[in-house]
Amino acid sequence: QSAMTQPASVSGSPGQSITISCTGTSSDVGTYNPVSWYQQHPGKAPKLIIFDVTKRPSGISDRFSGSMSGNTASLTISGLQAEDEADYYCCSYVGRGSRVFGGGTKLTVL
């Protein structure tokens, strides 16, 4: 199972919105709805920020939102803040308990 495709990096200025895409195939993102997104700051463990494509765990800002179209899931961060600078990973269920992560996207807040 190949990793899903994410842009290596994205950037935005404080207050702006950015979108990170996660493109898979009909075998993963295109078939299964349970796409999740994780935020990872340097030297820290990843943190769940979106699950089931669009849902936010308790305590996660509503500035984070998820969507999906065809084989591509997307994470949008609105009202960018300096603390949003981190690596972001998508993850899809691919059947029989298996998961596959995207390659990761480094977000830089200018």
Add this chain to the structure above:
Amino acid sequence: QVQLVESGGGFINPGGSLRLSCAASGFTFSGYYMSWIRQAPGRGLEWLSYISTTGSYTNYADSVKGRLTISRDNAKNSLYLQFNSLRVDDTAVYYCARDTSTGWHFDSWGQGTLVTVSA
């Protein structure tokens, strides 16, 4: 609160074996699937394996199948990873994560344990 603490990492020679442990607390461990995920230095996340609540069901990533065994002891609130025939490219931080069967996402992560495979 949910706490996951990995242990067992360290330096190991190529071809060697190791057993990682993950101690869980703050939740009903026996009610959750669990997974192991790793991250090589400077690289992305790689899902390795999951185990169902009773241990009856497991699965592994193709990249490690045959070298990895996941297990759990619900009486001890602990998750384990037995890793054999280690290679240099297995060097990574290994995370245990609380898994969910309803959405197949990881809602809590440990801090990770570093495994360095080197001669």
